[in-house]
Amino acid sequence: MENYFVLLGTALILLMFLTLVRVVKGPTAIDRLIGVNVIGTKSTLLILIIGASLGRIDMFIDIALAYALLNFMVSLATARFFQRNRSAGMIEKEEVEL
Amino acid sequence: MANFLEAVLGQYNNWAFIILLMIGIYAMIAKNNLLKKVIGMAIFQSAIILFYVSVSLKKGATIPIIAHGHGHDHGAVAHAIDAASYANPLPHVLMLTAIVVGVATLGVALAIVQKVNRVYGTIEEDEILEKIKE
Amino acid sequence: MKIIALLVSVALGVILLVATNDLPEWGDPQSPASTHLSRYYIENSMEQTSVPNFVTAVLADYRGYDTMFETAVIFCAGITVLTILRRSHRRKKKDVQPRPCREGQDIILKSAARLIAPMMQLFALYVLAHGHHSPGGGFQGGVISGASFILLSIAYDLEMLLSRLKERTIMFFSGLGVLIYAGIGAICLLLGGNFLNYSSWSKILQVSEVEARSHGMLGIEIGVFITVTFIMISLYADLASGGEMDEGL
Amino acid sequence: MEVNSWVLWQFDVLILLMVVVCAVVALQLKDLVSSAITFGAYSFFMCILWTEMLAVDVAFTEAAVGAGVSTILFLGTALHVKRRAKD
Amino acid sequence: MIQSQLPILIIAIPLLMALAISLFGRKSDILCFYLLVLGMAATFAAALGTLSQVLSTGESIHYYLGGWSAPHGIELVIDHLSSMVLCMISGVALLVGVYSKRTVPAEVPFRTEHEKIPQRVPNYYTLYSLLIAGLLAITATGDAFNLYVSLEIAALASYGLLALGQGRAYFATFKYLIMGTIGASFYLLGVGYLYIKTGSLNMGDLQGILAQAAMQHSTSITIAFAMIMVGIWVKMAFFPLHGWLPNAYTLAPNTSSCLIAPLMTKVSVYMMIRLMFSVFSANYVFVTLGWQNLVVPMAAVAIIFGSISALGQKNLKRMLTYIIIAEVGYMVGGAWLGNANGYIGAVYHILADGMMTLCVFMALGAIIYKTGDSSLESMRGIFRKMPITAAIFVLGGFAMIGIPPTCGFFSKWYLVTGAYEAGQWFFLGALLFSSLINAIIFFRIIETGFFPDFNREKESGHHEGKVAMAEAPLSMLLPMVITALSLLLIGLYSKDIINGLIRPSIPPGLL
Amino acid sequence: MFGFMTFLLMFGLWITMSGKFDLFHLALGVISSAIVAMISGDLLFQDRQKGFGYRLLQAGRFVQYAVWLVAQIIYANMYVLKLALTTKKMDQVLDPYIFSFKPHLKTPFAQFVLANSITLTPGTVTIRIEDGVFLVHAITGPAAGDLEDSDVINGMERRVAAVFEPEILHQIEAGK
Amino acid sequence: MSMYLNTIVVLFTGIGWIFFLGATVGILRFPDFYTRMHAAGKGDTLSTMMILFGFAAYQLHHPDLASLLVAFKIVFIAVLIFITGPTATHAIMDAGYGSKIDHWGTRDGSVSHCLIKEDERS
Structure with missing residues (x-):
């Protein structure tokens, strides 16, 4: 079963990679925020997966819980920022150089 | 040489740590925007934390908390502890302190950035230098 | 360059x-x-301090002096930010619009914040109290508890936060936390032990020395918790309002 | 239950890769708020990395501080400065 | 009982006093001042207590925090060297504390126009006290990681204290913050490498492990040493890494620069000496690595650079900051000469330079307090207006030049002797050159000060010899006089200080 | 009384989280719950009219509602999956649309639940509530059309009202 | 017993993963911010909850009190996600709408109608 969790975790990370593409590509700041929000929620799961594959899931739940709460806060704060600044639509003119 | 390569490639965490460290210090020195410098600083610090944490790893170990350890019946548990089966707790402790120090520095740096912006109206280094010359 | x-x-x-x-x-x-x-540490901490979490044992006892300075660093950062940034109200906003915070708006955020903030506070206290047995401790709990107040001030307004916690209260408590920490250490001096040697508390608490160490650690974690909570609030309030303490993020 | 070795190396490599990508992107973006958000993602990944390296307390602290509070502090600062950076 | 607890009291008193100021001092500003002076006096008394204890027993004091024995817990180690530095730090803190009675209310609150800034004075004194606690903790600690934490608390407090100056101070402080963080992080990295190789953090323990033959030729130990040194050099503004210092110190409020200029760089030098000789060993640094031929010329360049830059400055405060850079060169060079005389010179110079920097900064601060200006022109006619302050400034200048009865002479004497013994001719030349430049600088100032302000007197109608005396208030004058006297005393009792305090601390392995 | 209810809720939560039943930890739990009840006892319950028994009843009804909602969410996700994995071009499947409507619900909490339910159900996301008017973004025209005039949204509102504000049920029926 | 439980766990987590795949592809493929938010908001919440329920089921392997409490805690996280997910979605959506992000759509009339309404209001 632990092996299954490792597999699941790897699959999740691969999908997070895809989400990261959205973070990198943008085009607006708020699109990045979508990506980061999703990544944050999935990190909660990933932490639990790590806990399960180490067989000590009870120690990892607190972290996951804290994570869920703080991820929510970050999304909320960023949304608030855009509400005040009314500039969420700002687009990067130049391409990102990687 | 092959030995060297093996040593380097096997420790890919060291690669990541070195790359992050380089990114961080480059940003701290070269970036023009003060906030970018602060981000570089944070990356630099977390690279060092990465370094310490990877020191704490042991093969075949688990997290440094005794399983099902209750505070009150320590007599029986204490003798069964095998040091090799728990990750090294000391770097974790050091890095907790370092994270806290990092966030304190971050707060102060951000406050100074805001104040710089209030005085000069910009946080681009070259523009600030121009304004100072005037 | x-x-x-x-x-x-x-x-x-x-x-x-x-x-x-x-x-x-x-x-x-x-x-x-x-x-x-x-x-x-791994072999002896359980025996000597009766704390299953080695990290907590080393953090709060073997290297408790470090942690005291860590708390002082946080306190110092709070004071520094306050000193640098704080200024009286002076409304001169150019590109920042007043936040949409009228009655009847943001119902969703406000309701969610009201639901979640008490849970966060309880969770923070839980993390503090169970730092001996699971990951966590004063610092993490403090940040989460501070974050719960920040959440309220994000969903409502900074003024709502400051009406619950006066600025003076915030600064008082943040100093108090460090004082609790250093005070627990200093009382050890009076009890005849070295600084931060919690085992000397066994005379007062009427428990064994090992238990006294465990309780002493909880005591200092409470100190860390208080300082971190209030300094986080203070940092947020200062930085998000540009030192004017009128409207936050 | 047998305790696995710490080497969840698949996680390790992938997350390190994403960490580096996030760091570079956070520094390269011209928009400071995007930078702050991406830096938040960087902290998320760092936190997972440390969980996976068995440093649970460090991960907890990083989750609370790095991912939560410092991103918010960055945003608070970005509110008061010019948003577009030159580099 | 209090005898055995003295080492921790030195650190705990300023820390608790910072909290007391923060908690109870918010009602009145003057209460903060009294609390601060009380705390600093108690700290100074405790430091003197440890000094006498060390002198009477002749052994270093080990204090185990939390009751954990040496490598497992954190220990404080107070030997001859550190007790001397502790006394210097707490003494300087006490003097500046008294000095700050008038200057802090004048400089710190209400700094910018139209803006009322609440609660600045209590915060200022809190940071002051925290800075002193951090510096004392750096000096007393026997643990490599604890050094980092103490370093950071001192650094954070100093950012706060320096940033309160005029507008440009913020940008200067930001640069200082970035450089300081780089320095501290490098130090942390170095400690990390040491930890990987040895598994220990306690300085004494580290020294024991590093003495093993396997460690002597390890690459990572070498790199750890380099990292630590570079980190500390950034912190102390050693020559190629000095860029942040002049602006940060010049633009800061006078009280802050009076406090930080004498202490910060000297404590960093102390740290360097401590790490060189009690973590690594003289043998490792000078024989195994043998980098002294690289570092000492660099120090010489630092001295020449600092002196020449100082010569070109119009602003007196900025000029003094460049002299600090030169003085750092003295101390680093002295410590790296690799012989006993150089070591004595460097350590003695920590004490002497701390006091003389304090002396000139205080005198300059008093002048600025009265005239509101720190350019060379403001010195015109200063001997008539503020005779005592001017005399003190001249005494400080003499000490910096190295004129015999003052302490500056003896440190230079030992440094020159050490340089001669080590055959570092370039460094020797730099020392002499810098004395010459200092002489030029200070005689120029004295000359300016002696002659009255012609322009201004013309305007006021040729009332020669009737310039009103406008001496600084007593709270500023008293510490200045004490500092000036201490310059002479340290000079006159140099033999006792060197034989009683510095010679016993010479590490084994130095000739 | 609401403080005490907060205390009870928080203590229940503590028991769930703690997993330690010795006296020391229970005492810590009591203290912590009391602290939370003291600090933020006024936050948890917005509507102070209803009594304790009524709250329990509400909770029971809410569970029923949640079961229905979960089914809706699964349906919504399959819808998104279908849209995302389609091989057609996006402009053939997507037809975004924004509309507004004013529900009869009055209390903020009921509005909050309704808004979140709309967000989780197929094809629609609540953008904002302003003075009781909901602004909703629909991903495809048909979904929006369904919502706007048919009884999907009315049905949802009716369900929410049945949980939180039964007294306005007849208004919804009349409005329809 | 254990076999059935494992099947349930795999089923839940697998379905969660597939929904997450849908959300990710949606986030990548959808043309504008609002539609991406649809994918993120719905897919993210449900997939996370599904996988969390899978974990909760996994805890039932050892039906003692400690494991049950752990399962309860996981369900608690799921409830939390259930509250925070849509709220965050809504907040982000509101922010995007408030700053008048370009709207992708074929039905121009309807869309501009709402945006004009926003303009009139402010």
């Missing part, structure tokens, strides 16, 4: 890469780092 930076970073990278060759194998249980001090 860019060239200097590039040179510096490349030089640093090369130097560190050279050092890599010499380091002990990654994850080797017999490496010096994993044997010398840490073995002592």
Whole structure:
């Protein structure tokens, strides 16, 4: 079963990679925020997966819980920022150089 | 040489740590925007934390908390502890302190950035230098 | 500047890469780092402090002096930010619009914040109280509890936060936390032990020395918790309002 | 239950890769808020990395501080400065 | 009982006093001042207590925090060297504390126009006290990681104290913050490499392990040493890494620069000496690595650079900051000469330079307090207006030049002797050159000060010899006089200080 | 009384989280719950009219509602899956649309639940509530059309009202 | 017993993963911010909850009190996600709408109608 969790975790990370593409590509700041929000929620799961594959899931739940709460806060704060600044639509003119 | 390569490639965490460290210090020195410098600083610090944490790893170990350890019946548990089966707790402790120090520095740096912006109206280094010359 | 930076970073990278060759194998249980001090901690901390979480034991007891300074660092940062940034109200906003905070708006955020903030506070206290047995402790709990207040002020307004917690209260409590920490250490002096030697508390608490260490650790974690909570609030309030304490993020 | 070795190396490599990508992107973006958000993602990944390296307390602290509070502090600062950076 | 607890009291008193100021001092500003002076006096008394204890027993004091024995817990180690530095730090803190009675209310609150800034004075004194606690903790600690934490608390407090100056101070402080963080992080990295190789953090323990033959030729230990040194050099503004210092110190409020200029760099030098000789060993640094032929010429360049830059400055405060850079060169060079005389010179110079920097900064601060200006022109006619302050400034200048009865002479004497013994001719030349430049600088100032302000007197109608005396208030004058006297006393009792305090601390392996 | 209810809720939560039943930890739990009840006892319950028994009843009804909602969410996700994995071009499947409507619900909490339910159900996301008017973004025209005039949204509102504000049920029926 | 439980766990987590795949592809493929938010908001919440329920089921392997409490805690996280997910979605959506992000759509009339309404209001 632990092996299954490792597999699941790897699959999740691969999908997070895809989400990261959205973070990198943008085009607006708020699109990045979508990506980061999703990544944050999935990190909660990933932490639990790590806990399960180490067989000590009870120690990892607190972290996951804290994570869920703080991820929510970050999304909320960023949304608030855009509400005040009314500039969420700002687009990067130049391409990102990687 | 092959030995060297093996040593380097096997420790890919060291690669990541070195790359992050380089990114961080480059940003701290070269970036023009003060906030970018602060981000570089944070990356630099977390690279060092990465370094310490990877020191704490042991093969075949688990997290440094005794399983099902209750505070009150320590007599029986204490003798069964095998040091090799728990990750090294000391770097974790050091890095907790370092994270806290990092966030304190971050707060102060951000406050100074805001104040710089209030005085000069910009946080681009070259523009600030121009304004100072005037 | 860019060239200097590039040179510096490349030089640093090369130097560190050279050092890599010499380091002990990654994850080797017999490496010096994993044997010398840490073995002592792992083997003895349960016996000597009755705390199953080695990290807490080392953090709060063996290296409690470090942690005291860590708390003082946080306190110092709060004071520094306050000193640098704080100013009286002066409404001169150019590109920042007043936040949409009228009655009847943001119902969703406000309701969610009202639901979640008490849970966060309880969770923070839980993390504090169970730092001995599971990951967590005063610092993490403090940040979460501070974050719950920040959440309220994000969903409502900074003024709502400041009406619950006066600025003076915030500064008072943040100092109080460090004082609790240092005070617990200093009382150990009066009880005849060394600074931060919690086992001397056994005379007052009427428990064994090992238990006294465990309780002493909880005491100092409470100190850390209080300081971190209020300094986080203070940092947020100062930085998000630009030192004017009128409207936050 | 047998305790696995710490080497969840698949996680390790992938997350390190994403960490580096996030660091570079956070520094390269011209929009400071995007930078702050991406830096938040960087902290998320760092936190997972440390969980996976068995440093649970460090991960907890990083989750609370790095991912939560410092991103918010960055945003708070970005509110008061010019949003577009030159580099 | 209090005898055995003295080492921790030195650190705990300023820390608790910072909290007391923060908690109870918010009602009145003057209460903060009294609390601060009380705390600093108690700290100074405790430091003197440890000094006498060390002198009477002749052994270093080990204090185990939390009751954990040496490598497992954190220990404080107070030997001859550190007790001397502790006394210097707490003494300087006490003097500046008294000095700050008038200057802090004048400089710190209501700094910018139209803006009322609440609660600045209590915060200022809190940071002051925290800075002193951090510096004392750096000096007393026997643990490599604890050094980092103490370093950071001192650094954070100093950012706060320096940033309160005029507008440009913020940008200067930001640069200082970035450089300081780089320095501290490098130090942390170095400690990390040491930890990987040895598994220990305690300085004494580290020294024991590093003495093994396997460690002597390890690349990572070498790199750890380099990292630590570079980190500390950034912190102390050693020559190629000095860029942040002049602006940060010049633009800061006078009280802050009076406090930080004498202490910060000297404590960093102390740290360097401590790490060179009690973590690594003289044998490792000078024989195994043998980098002294690289570092000492660099120190010489630092001295020449600092002196020449100082010569070109119009602003007196900025000029003094460049002299600090030169003085750092003295101390680093002295410590790296690799012989006993150089070591004595460097350590003695920590004490002497701390006091003389304090002396000139205080005198300059008093002048600025009265005239509101720190350019060379403001010195015109200063001997008539503020005779005592001017005399003190001249005494400080003499000490910096190295004129015999003052302490500056003896440190230079030992440094020159050490340089001669080590055959570092370039460094020797730099020392002499810098004395010459200092002489030029200070005689120029004295000359300016002696002659009255012609322009201004013309305007006021040739009332020669009737310039009103406008001496600084007593709270500023008293510490200045004490500092000036201490310059002479340290000079006159140099033999006792060197034989009683510095010679016993010479590490084995130095000739 | 609401403070005490907060205390009870928080203590229940503590028991769930703690997993330690010795006296020391229970005492810590009591203290912590009391602290939370003291600090933020006024936050948890917005509507102070209803009594304790009524709250229990509400909770029971809410569970029923949640079961229905979960089914809706699964349906919504399959819808998104279908849209995302389609091989057609996006402009053939997507037809975004924004519309507004004013529900009869009055209390903020009921509005909050309704808004979140709309967000989780197929094809629609609540953008904002302003003075009781909901602004909703629909991903495809048909979904929006369904919502706007048919009884999907009315049905949802009716369900929410049945949980939180039964007294306005007849208004919804009349409005329809 | 254990076999059935494992099947349930795999089923839940697998379905969760597939929904997450849908959300990710949606986030990548959808043309504008609002539609991406649809994918993120719905897919993210449900997939996370599904996988969490899978974990909760996994805890039932050892039906003692400690494991049950752990399962309860996981369900608690799921409830939390259930509250925070849509709220965050809504907040982000509101922010995007408030700053008048370009709207992708074929039905121009309807869309501009709402945006004009926003303009009139402010």
